[in-house]
Amino acid sequence: MQNFINRLEKLSKSLNETYSAKSVVSTLGDFFAENFGMKSLEIYTRVANSDEIRDFSQSWVINDKAGELKYMFEDLSAENIIVKGDYIYYPFYKHNKKIGMLRIEGSISNDFLEFMQIGIFEISLKIQNIILAEKMQKSIDFHDSMKNIAKIIESQYELNYIIPLIGEMIDKFISNHLIYIFLKDQLTGEFHLAWPNMCRDDKIFELIQSLTPKSVTILTNDGKTGIFPLIEENKVLGCIVTKSTDGKLTAKELEYIQQLVNQTATTINRANIYGEILKHATLDALTGFYNRRQLEERIKQEVAGALRQKTPLCAIMTDIDHFKQVNDTYGHAVGDEVLRTVAKTIRAQLREYDIAGRYGGEEFAILLPFTRIEEAKMVAERLRAAVEKRTVDISRINPDIETTAINVTISLGVYEFNPHDKDGELLKKADKALYIAKETGRNRVVISENEKDE
Numbered sequence: 001m002q003n004f005i006n007r008l009e010k011l012s013k014s015l016n017e018t019y020s021a022k023s024v025v026s027t028l029g030d031f032f033a034e035n036f037g038m039k040s041l042e043i044y045t046r047v048a049n050s051d052e053i054r055d056f057s058q059s060w061v062i063n064d065k066a067g068e069l070k071y072m073f074e075d076l077s078a079e080n081i082i083v084k085g086d087y088i089y090y091p092f093y094k095h096n097k098k099i100g101m102l103r104i105e106g107s108i109s110n111d112f113l114e115f116m117q118i119g120i121f122e123i124s125l126k127i128q129n130i131i132l133a134e135k136m137q138k139s140i141d142f143h144d145s146m147k148n149i150a151k152i153i154e155s156q157y158e159l160n161y162i163i164p165l166i167g168e169m170i171d172k173f174i175s176n177h178l179i180y181i182f183l184k185d186q187l188t189g190e191f192h193l194a195w196p197n198m199c200r201d202d203k204i205f206e207l208i209q210s211l212t213p214k215s216v217t218i219l220t221n222d223g224k225t226g227i228f229p230l231i232e233e234n235k236v237l238g239c240i241v242t243k244s245t246d247g248k249l250t251a252k253e254l255e256y257i258q259q260l261v262n263q264t265a266t267t268i269n270r271a272n273i274y275g276e277i278l279k280h281a282t283l284d285a286l287t288g289f290y291n292r293r294q295l296e297e298r299i300k301q302e303v304a305g306a307l308r309q310k311t312p313l314c315a316i317m318t319d320i321d322h323f324k325q326v327n328d329t330y331g332h333a334v335g336d337e338v339l340r341t342v343a344k345t346i347r348a349q350l351r352e353y354d355i356a357g358r359y360g361g362e363e364f365a366i367l368l369p370f371t372r373i374e375e376a377k378m379v380a381e382r383l384r385a386a387v388e389k390r391t392v393d394i395s396r397i398n399p400d401i402e403t404t405a406i407n408v409t410i411s412l413g414v415y416e417f418n419p420h421d422k423d424g425e426l427l428k429k430a431d432k433a434l435y436i437a438k439e440t441g442r443n444r445v446v447i448s449e450n451e452k453d454e
Contacts, residue, residue: 004115007035011119015126024130025057028102028123036115038106039086043127044069045100052247056100056127076101083108090116092124100127138173159183159194159271160353161301164309166264167195173256176245182208183238183268191238192352197370204241211236217258223248228261232269240264284358286336287343295357295365299426302355302367306417311369313417314376317430318346318383319363321409321442330401334394335362338408341392349382365427373416373447380412380445388443409443 011031018024025043032038043056053062053069062069076082076091076098083089090102102123148169163181171179181195191208193199207218207227213234218227224244230237240261242249249257282294290298306313320326320342327335339362346356346364355367366383368376387410395404413433417426433448440446 003111007115008118008122010035011122015122018126019130019133021130021134022057024126032104032106036106036109036112038104040105042103043100044073044103045127045131046073046098047247047250072103073098073101090120092120092127094124094128141172158298158301159268160355161305162267162271163194164305166260166267170240170257170260173260174242174249174253176247177242177249177253178245180204180241180243181238181264182241184211184236186235194238199241201243204243208239208241211239217254219249226254226257228257230261230265230268232265235269237265237268237272286339287358287364288347289343289364290355290357292357292359295355295359298355298357299367302369303417303426306369307419312372313426314368314371314373314414315417315426315430316366316368316376316380316383316412316414317359317363317427317434318366318380318410318412319361319434319438321411321438323362323408326406326408330394330403330406331397333397334392334406337394337397338392338406341390342387342408342410345386345390346383349379349386359427365430373414376414376416377445377447380414384410384412384443384445411437411442412445413437413448414445415448 014027014031015024018027021043025041028043029038029041032041044053044062045056046052047054053073055062072082072084072089073091076089078091078093081088081090086105088102088104088106088108090104091098092100092102102120148165163183167179167181179195180193180199182191183194184191191205199205204225204227207220207225211227211229213231213236215229215231215236217229219225224247226242226249228240228242230239240257242253242257282290284291289295302313305311320338323335323338326338343356343358343364346366350356350366351368353369355369357365359365368379371379387408391405391407393405394401411434413430413436415426415430415433421429429448433446437444437446
């Protein structure tokens with residue numbers, strides 16, 4: 001009897017020192033191994049309002065295609081402990097409702113059976129407390145995220161920066177689902193994937209085409225794919241899509257997503273409006289690229305994003321070769337046309353989410369998110385070749401000169417961001433490479449060495 005009490009006290013003390021699902025499973029595994037010679041222990045819980053089984057320690061839905069765990073769960077009762085092969089299955093309850101089970105590997109002994117008559121209640125209570133604590137924390141985290149989205153509205157207006165943050169926030173709360181964010185081009189009516197970088201499910205693209213300002217949430221018949229339209233001021237701004245990798249969306253997850261969708265629609269709409277207001281204040285009037293001040297803000301954002309997501313980021317610095325000679329020979333009006341033509345040529349070669357700015361005079365800075373140095377070098381070579389081939393029509397600018405068209409070239413320096421770089425080094429090192437390109441013949445690409453820590 002004393003041995004029984006000692007074990008129960010030891011179990012209680014061990015569980016009191018655990019604060020997470022993983023630590024509970026680990027502690028119980030060690031306890032049963034030490035006291036009863038058991039080899040392993042797993043805990044499974046029933047997903048609310050579903051027949052799916054979740055691994056308690058990993059918090060993911062079990063791939064139970066054969067239905068073995070579900071059958072065990074259904075057959076278990078306080079009076080009907082199941083032994084199958086080397087495994088013993090024990091149910092645990094909350095208010096007389098079966099909410100999960102233990103699967104223990106090992107040989108049954110009388111001591112073990114007697115201990116579990118009381119021990120299972122101690123274990124059950126701890127699991128319930130952990131589940132409750134996780135739900136409370138998730139609720140707190142959810143409301144914190146809602147506040148964070150609201151803060152984004154106040155401080156940011158660039159969707160290329162906002163959307164990944166929102167995607168990451170939603171992904172945090174919706175387990176076992178892939179998250180996609182689509183935005184709708186208000187001019188063409190086409191949807192394009194804004195986050196993440198790829199979606200290979202053609203069915204999703206088909207479903208979102210039917211969205212209208214009156215659309216509501218669309219759930220597929222199996223409950224595993226949800227289309228949540230982003231609607232504001234009677235316009236479809238886009239949609240958020242969730243696709244299950246295993247289980248169905250739960251009622252709580254649907255509630256979370258709907259609240260996030262409402263806030264996201266407001267965020268996107270206000271960002272669009274704010275972006276239009278600031279457009280002329282942030283863009284260089286001659287080239288349509290970001291002006292230097294806005295470029296510096298975008299650099300801060302992209303560097304922060306690269307550090308947070310641990311993704312590569314490259315910069316290209318480029319300027320027009322012998323530009324002063326163009327101005328001196330043909331006049332500043334021709335020089336402006338050259339700047340416009342080169343900027344248009346560069347933009348045509350870049351991806352939608354690449355960032356281009358006029359750094360000063362005839363010098364441009366380009367940011368390439370999610371890009372390694374090898375890819376950036378290819379982009380730079382493509383830009384160099386495109387500009388070299390492009391003819392600048394100056395026939396309408398100055399009728400007093402006989403020349404009707406000229407050609408120019410550009411030199412480029414390329415650098416890949418190092419997480420250990422100090423502020424401002426991204427463009428400085430790309431500019432250093434640009435200087436070498438100009439000193440060694442112009443119309444060429446030079447890569448800056450990235451001295452990464454070993």
